[in-house]
Amino acid sequence: xxxxxxxxxxIACLLLAAGSANLAGASSVxxxxxxxxxxxxxxxxxxxxxxxxxxxxxxxxxxxxxxxxPTWGMDVGFAAAGGNDATxxxxxxxxxxxxxxxxxxxDRSYGIRMRASAELLFRVGSAELNIASDRxxxxxxxxxxxxxxxxxxxxxxxxxxxxxxxTSAANLEVRMCVLGGELKLVPGVDWIDxxxxxxxxxxxxxxxxxxxxxxxxxxxxxxxxxxIRDALVQRGILVKQDDLxxxxxxxSGVSVDDLSRLRAVFHGLSEDQQVSVYMGFR
Numbered sequence: 001x002x003x004x005x006x007x008x009x010x011i012a013c014l015l016l017a018a019g020s021a022n023l024a025g026a027s028s029v030x031x032x033x034x035x036x037x038x039x040x041x042x043x044x045x046x047x048x049x050x051x052x053x054x055x056x057x058x059x060x061x062x063x064x065x066x067x068x069x070p071t072w073g074m075d076v077g078f079a080a081a082g083g084n085d086a087t088x089x090x091x092x093x094x095x096x097x098x099x100x101x102x103x104x105x106x107d108r109s110y111g112i113r114m115r116a117s118a119e120l121l122f123r124v125g126s127a128e129l130n131i132a133s134d135r136x137x138x139x140x141x142x143x144x145x146x147x148x149x150x151x152x153x154x155x156x157x158x159x160x161x162x163x164x165x166x167t168s169a170a171n172l173e174v175r176m177c178v179l180g181g182e183l184k185l186v187p188g189v190d191w192i193d194x195x196x197x198x199x200x201x202x203x204x205x206x207x208x209x210x211x212x213x214x215x216x217x218x219x220x221x222x223x224x225x226x227x228i229r230d231a232l233v234q235r236g237i238l239v240k241q242d243d244l245x246x247x248x249x250x251x252s253g254v255s256v257d258d259l260s261r262l263r264a265v266f267h268g269l270s271e272d273q274q275v276s277v278y279m280g281f282r
Contacts, residue, residue: 029056033063036155036170040068043112045157052165058235060169065093072097077121078239079150080228081164081172082248088231089224090164092172094244102180105280106151106256111175113154114256117249118200118213118264118277119177121146122225124243125185129229135192135222139185142225145195147180147266147275149202150249151256177246180277183269195221198268200250205261211251215268221247256281 032050039046052060065075073096081090100106108114125143132138155173156166167173185191200213215221224247229239239245256262259281266275 028053029059029063032056032060032169033067036060036064037067039112039155040153041071043109043153045112045155047157049157050166050169052163052169054165057165057168061092061171064169064171065095068095076242077244077246078228078232078237079172079174079177079246080224080231080248081167082250088234089227089248090168090172091228091231091235092168092174094174094177094246098174099177099179102178102277102279104178105282106176106178108256108281111151111153114151114175115154115253116202116256116259116262117150117152117253118202118211118251118266119148119150119246119249120198120221120266121148121177121179121244121246122221123182124239124241124245127238127240129225130233130238132226132229135220135226138222138225138229139191142185144182144184145191145221145269146182146244147200147264147269147277148246149178149262149264149277149279150174150246151176151178152249152253178277178279180264180266180275183275189271192220192222194268194271198266200267201265202251202254203263203265204259210254210262213250215250224248 032052035046075093076096077094079092079094122142123144123146126141129138129141132141152173153175155170196215198215201209202211204210225245228245232239261280264277269275
């Protein structure tokens with residue numbers, strides 16, 4: 001009986017240790033999420049780098065988003081960080097008050113050393129996107145493409161690249177998306193080819209080019225949509241009609257500190273005209 005007694009004790013100790021680890025993890029998730037929320041709400045950088053385990057990164061983000069919802073509204077879409085880690089693109093949650101339209105004027109103090117990047121978004125037309133297997137099926141499940149500009153915070157202290165888990169926990173540092181007009185993905189247009197060849201140029205108030213992007217050598221936007229969809233499924237999230245999907249920064253991030261105006265011009269998305277997103281800063 002003695003060996004059996006020791007076996008039972010060992011199992012009991014392991015269960016107690018596992019329970020303690022789960023409690024410690026939960027405490028760490030809540031504490032970390034509250035630190036991020038406080039920094040975001042008070043527009044202050046975090047005082048020091050976060051130490052976030054990859055296992056808890058999404059849990060921290062979910063708790064952080066729950067803290068934001070009373071002020072920032074409910075979920076209306078998803079954002080990607082751009083570029084993939086080992087398990088696919090990092091994803092964040094977009095809330096309804098994280099959007100404004102072209103020609104808006106934005107107070108620089110509204111964010112934390114904000115930087116601007118051109119962005120391409122899609123609006124979901126059907127939940128069939130959850131089972132789309134290729135570009136054609138993805139296109140059929142989308143209703144529009146939207147040119148935009150993402151405004152990101154320098155929420156995480158320090159200039160070094162941050163571990164993907166920290167970026168994920170901080171909801172990719174997204175502050176706001178400035179949206180241009182929606183372009184309906186109407187039948188009869190070869191959108192697969194059109195989306196493969198668009199380009200973007202961002203100009204400052206002096207009409208000087210400050211950043212640009214050419215899509216010809218990059219991953220096709222519809223492939224990125226499918227990659228984001230897969231990453232969301234891993235999180236247990238299914239997209240639904242009218243959700244927005246932001247593909248990730250296209251251009252390098254430009255500090256808005258010295259900008260009074262910014263114009264992002266998208267070429268190739270519309271057959272007969274360039275498409276622009278304007279904003280002012282004060």
